[in-house]
Amino acid sequence: AQTVTQSQPEMSVQEAETVTLSCTYDTSESNYYLFWYKQPPSRQMILVIRQEAYKQQNATENRFSVNFQKAAKSFSLKISDSQLGDTAMYFCAFRSQGAQKLVFGQGTRLTINP
Amino acid sequence: DAGVIQSPRHEVTEMGQEVTLRCKPISGHDYLFWYRQTMMRGLELLIYFNNNVPIDDSGMPEDRFSAKMPNASFSTLKIQPSEPRDSAVYFCASRRGTAVTANTGELFFGEGSRLTVL
Numbered sequence: 001a002q003t004v005t006q007s008q009p010e011m012s013v014q015e016a017e018t019v020t021l022s023c024t025y026d027t028s029e030s031n032y033y034l035f036w037y038k039q040p041p042s043r044q045m046i047l048v049i050r051q052e053a054y055k056q057q058n059a060t061e062n063r064f065s066v067n068f069q070k071a072a073k074s075f076s077l078k079i080s081d082s083q084l085g086d087t088a089m090y091f092c093a094f095r096s097q098g099a100q101k102l103v104f105g106q107g108t109r110l111t112i113n114p
Numbered sequence: 115d116a117g118v119i120q121s122p123r124h125e126v127t128e129m130g131q132e133v134t135l136r137c138k139p140i141s142g143h144d145y146l147f148w149y150r151q152t153m154m155r156g157l158e159l160l161i162y163f164n165n166n167v168p169i170d171d172s173g174m175p176e177d178r179f180s181a182k183m184p185n186a187s188f189s190t191l192k193i194q195p196s197e198p199r200d201s202a203v204y205f206c207a208s209r210r211g212t213a214v215t216a217n218t219g220e221l222f223f224g225e226g227s228r229l230t231v232l
Contacts, residue, residue: 035220042225043203043225043226043228044223044224044225044226045205045207045221045223046223047220047221047222050220091157100145100162100164100169100170101147101159101162101170102147102159102221104156104157105156106156107156
């Protein structure tokens with residue numbers, strides 16, 4: 001079974017700094033999808049960024065980018081110019097190509113301080 | 115378009131009572147998922163449906179839990195009888211089938227139902 005590990009339970013940075021959240025996963029498959037979801041205090045899970053494993057280019061969405069290392073099974077999220085509104089729980093998630101469900105990591109609580 | 119709609123947003127009940135959580139998925143989505151979130155266990159998949167048919171319910175904790183999807187626009191998750199250990203946030207999520215071109219299977223979540231069983 002696939003597993004997703006987020007080794008940083010909590011992180012805290014100052015506004016405007018850059019922060020990187022770590023995620024590793026375990027799978028024997030070659031085709032899969034990876035996601036980062038954000039859960040603010042409002043509780044709703046919001047997709048931040050996604051990556052297809054067959055794409056070598058790292059995904060980027062405005063201030064959010066990933067460092068996808070397929071051989072190392074690593075999928076880190078970088079937030080540049082962090083803002084107070086980035087304060088939230090961040091979940092890394094995995095879905096193999098043939099499966100239907102997302103497997104989530106335990107989450108990283110990120111706090112952006114003014 | 116409206117997102118995934120869940121109700122109630124908060125529910126407080128006493129042990130032994132029946133609890134029903136409701137979900138309206140996004141129109142046109144083929145898949146519906148029920149997840150449970152707790153501090154100890156994180157996000158766990160309870161059950162998912164494809165075209166209203168339950169496909170995998172291996173995550174349902176025990177017989178006290180049941181889920182139905184009578185039509186494409188409505189699903190319920192029922193707990194009977196409820197216990198304090200059922201206290202959690204229950205999320206409903208939906209998405210299109212992955213046969214759609216360029217669809218990575220992004221899940222769209224509702225705001226969750228926070229259940230407290232006293």
